[in-house]
Each structure stands twice: as C-alpha cells, then as structure tokens.
Amino acid sequence: MNLTSLTLASTLRTLAMLGVVSGLLLAYHGEREKALFKRTTSAVMQAMDEQIRSETERTGCLHIPIDDNINTLVSEGWLEASIRDNSPWALDIAYQASRNSGRVIGKHLTLTAHSSQEATRLNELAQTVIGSWQFQGRTLKILEVVKGPTDVSRMEFDPATACFAW
Numbered sequence: 001m002n003l004t005s006l007t008l009a010s011t012l013r014t015l016a017m018l019g020v021v022s023g024l025l026l027a028y029h030g031e032r033e034k035a036l037f038k039r040t041t042s043a044v045m046q047a048m049d050e051q052i053r054s055e056t057e058r059t060g061c062l063h064i065p066i067d068d069n070i071n072t073l074v075s076e077g078w079l080e081a082s083i084r085d086n087s088p089w090a091l092d093i094a095y096q097a098s099r100n101s102g103r104v105i106g107k108h109l110t111l112t113a114h115s116s117q118e119a120t121r122l123n124e125l126a127q128t129v130i131g132s133w134q135f136q137g138r139t140l141k142i143l144e145v146v147k148g149p150t151d152v153s154r155m156e157f158d159p160a161t162a163c164f165a166w
Contacts, residue, residue: 002100047078061163064095103162
C-alpha cells in the first residue's frame, strides 16, 4: 500500500465516524426534545386540573378560574417555574365554559414556536399528542375535556348553575 491509499482510507474512516457521531447526537437531541415536550405538556395540563380543583373548592362552583394564565399557575404553586422558564416555546393557557351554565368544559394549552424551523419541529412533536390538537402557522393548541363531578359529589351538583349544594 502506498501513502495515498492509507491517507484516503484514514480520511474515509474519520468521515464515517463523524457521520455516526453526528447521527447519534441528532437522535439524542430529538429524544431529549420529545421528552421535554411531553414533560411540559403533561405538567401544564395537570397544573390546570389542580387550578380548576382549587377554584371549585374555593367557590363551590365548577367555573373557569379568574386568573387563567401560565404565570398564575406558577405563582399559585401548581406549576414549577422551571417548566415555564426552560420551555423552548411560548406557553399560554385558556379554559372554555358552557354557554348555558358557565361550567368549565375544556382546557387549552397553546405552544408557540419562535421560528419557522422550530415550528416544523413542533408540528412533528404534535403527531405524538394523544387526543385533540390543532396546528396552525407556528402555534400548536392542545385541547382536553374537563370532566364533570363524579361519585357522591355528582348528586349534589346542579347542572343549571354548575355549582354544588353543600
């Protein structure tokens, strides 16, 4: 073998190793981003459930909380500040109420990407959402139904006012 063949073989091995390492790093980053997405969405949705539960206990009615924004979830202790602060997306929440009784019937988490490239990735992550979601432009909206009262409390619940008789 001559020196040129050895140099070429060495260069090809180096390029192959760089390709493998780059592929592994991209896969790691993708899995890390997927885990962050899942952690963020589940934590915010759970915090919204806690806020609704707390508001229901406070008022005796299953109505939309007065302060319905992501910062309120953090300040009231339902959501860790690190979830909001470390999110690569802008986060916002909203609730939906029945027109008849005012009962809270839905909750929405909105994630907004800061760039077109991030929006493409957010759209890919949306495919992993179990349940209802909408993607438009750079914004993903995840929608969940808020379940009504169950068990014994159901008997004490007045659907016309969305309040409990206790």
